[in-house]
Amino acid sequence: HPMDTSYTHRRPTFATALFATLAASLTAPLAARAQRSLDQPPSAEPSTVHTPAAEPSAARPSAATVRIAAGRGMTVTSADERVSLTLRGFVQGRITVDVPSPAMPGADVTPTTLIAARRVRVILAGTLLGPTLGYQVHFGLAPNDIAQGALLFDAFVTWAPSRDLSLRIGQFFVPFNRNRWISIMRQMMLERPIATNEFNLDRDIGVIAFSNDLFGAGGRLSYSLGAFSGAGRNRLEADYGLLYVARLGVNPLGRFDDHDSEWDLERSGPRLALGLAGAINHRASTYATAPLGSMPDTRRYDRVQVAGDLLFKWRGLSLQLEGLARLSPDAVTAQASATRPGWGYTAQAGFVTPVKLAVGARWSQIFALPAAMGSTAFRDGYELGGIVAYHGIDGALMVALDYTLRDESPSYPRHELRTQVTVVF
Numbered sequence: 001h002p003m004d005t006s007y008t009h010r011r012p013t014f015a016t017a018l019f020a021t022l023a024a025s026l027t028a029p030l031a032a033r034a035q036r037s038l039d040q041p042p043s044a045e046p047s048t049v050h051t052p053a054a055e056p057s058a059a060r061p062s063a064a065t066v067r068i069a070a071g072r073g074m075t076v077t078s079a080d081e082r083v084s085l086t087l088r089g090f091v092q093g094r095i096t097v098d099v100p101s102p103a104m105p106g107a108d109v110t111p112t113t114l115i116a117a118r119r120v121r122v123i124l125a126g127t128l129l130g131p132t133l134g135y136q137v138h139f140g141l142a143p144n145d146i147a148q149g150a151l152l153f154d155a156f157v158t159w160a161p162s163r164d165l166s167l168r169i170g171q172f173f174v175p176f177n178r179n180r181w182i183s184i185m186r187q188m189m190l191e192r193p194i195a196t197n198e199f200n201l202d203r204d205i206g207v208i209a210f211s212n213d214l215f216g217a218g219g220r221l222s223y224s225l226g227a228f229s230g231a232g233r234n235r236l237e238a239d240y241g242l243l244y245v246a247r248l249g250v251n252p253l254g255r256f257d258d259h260d261s262e263w264d265l266e267r268s269g270p271r272l273a274l275g276l277a278g279a280i281n282h283r284a285s286t287y288a289t290a291p292l293g294s295m296p297d298t299r300r301y302d303r304v305q306v307a308g309d310l311l312f313k314w315r316g317l318s319l320q321l322e323g324l325a326r327l328s329p330d331a332v333t334a335q336a337s338a339t340r341p342g343w344g345y346t347a348q349a350g351f352v353t354p355v356k357l358a359v360g361a362r363w364s365q366i367f368a369l370p371a372a373m374g375s376t377a378f379r380d381g382y383e384l385g386g387i388v389a390y391h392g393i394d395g396a397l398m399v400a401l402d403y404t405l406r407d408e409s410p411s412y413p414r415h416e417l418r419t420q421v422t423v424v425f
Helices: 014-039 143-147 194-199
Strands: 065-069 073-077 084-100 112-127 133-140 152-159 166-173 203-211 221-228 243-250 271-285 300-314 317-327 342-352 357-368 381-392 397-407 414-424
Touching: 112 143, 194 317, 194 342, 194 357, 194 381, 203 243
Parallel strands: none
Antiparallel strands: 065 073, 073 084, 084 112, 084 414, 112 133, 133 152, 152 166, 166 203, 203 221, 221 243, 243 271, 271 300, 300 317, 317 342, 342 357, 357 381, 381 397, 397 414
């Protein structure tokens, strides 16, 4: 037979068969895997992708933490806990019914009603480079705040290098009387008493040295020493003397936050706080301390002011006493309405039940000293008031109804009935 040279008719050799068997064994798994990948949904993870080894978790920087609490705001803290920022504030909506006294000659005694956002505040506070360096900025956004030019309330930096010495510089409350120092959102009544309105030292620009735990005595001793511009908050006028202030605090029963609230919302064991303060206002301007709406004298006078206070809390009961006085060596020769020498006091008591329903009452008086007698800008006055309130959501909500009878210079007695809702965020 002639030789057949076509490939299709060639008989396979042993080597050809062996090669075909090895090729089939190698390609079969790959073909099966390709078929499975076609049958899988798009979200399936690829099984043949290789990635670099992950870094150990200890080497990765942890994320910043965020904490939110009712009434305490939102706090963001960096991973190393050296920087923090807290955003908080409060809103007070109020309905006020004002009834003038019939004793006012020719007065219209028709009651008036005012519905307003009494206060809207936003507070930014935190720490920088660790807990020893802190800051706070406090804004007022309500129409009443803006109308008085008080958009900026606080702006200060605090440095606490040691237990017995901290420094604060900026604009903040002058550490004088307790009632003025405690925030208005934590007051017992809906407004401060006439004694505080007349004799307090408001916010000012200055610097203080202070400690809340002097000598490490368990918070039983505190002090503040400061110097301020004497011009008051948000004022940049020159040619003022300085305001010098000193305050000593004693908590005989141990440490507690005696500036947080006038109510005893904690309802814990007995706590007692005593305070004594003195201030010298050299070449004072009456613009810095005159009550709202008055026409202060533009001349300068020296003043000496003193304050003493007591706060006691126990099982929901709170008692507060406070006395203030203002004297001036220039009272005899100066215009009486400018120096405004006098004294006053406030006494108030409240009780918070276990269900956070609270009741309270206040009595406050002011007296003009003989040098100021006869001045229509300042005469004796009094205030009597009571309140019923409910505190909810861990102190973040207060719904209150209060009444005051106030006889304050230069007006006649007035009756005020106020309903207010305070929300702290």
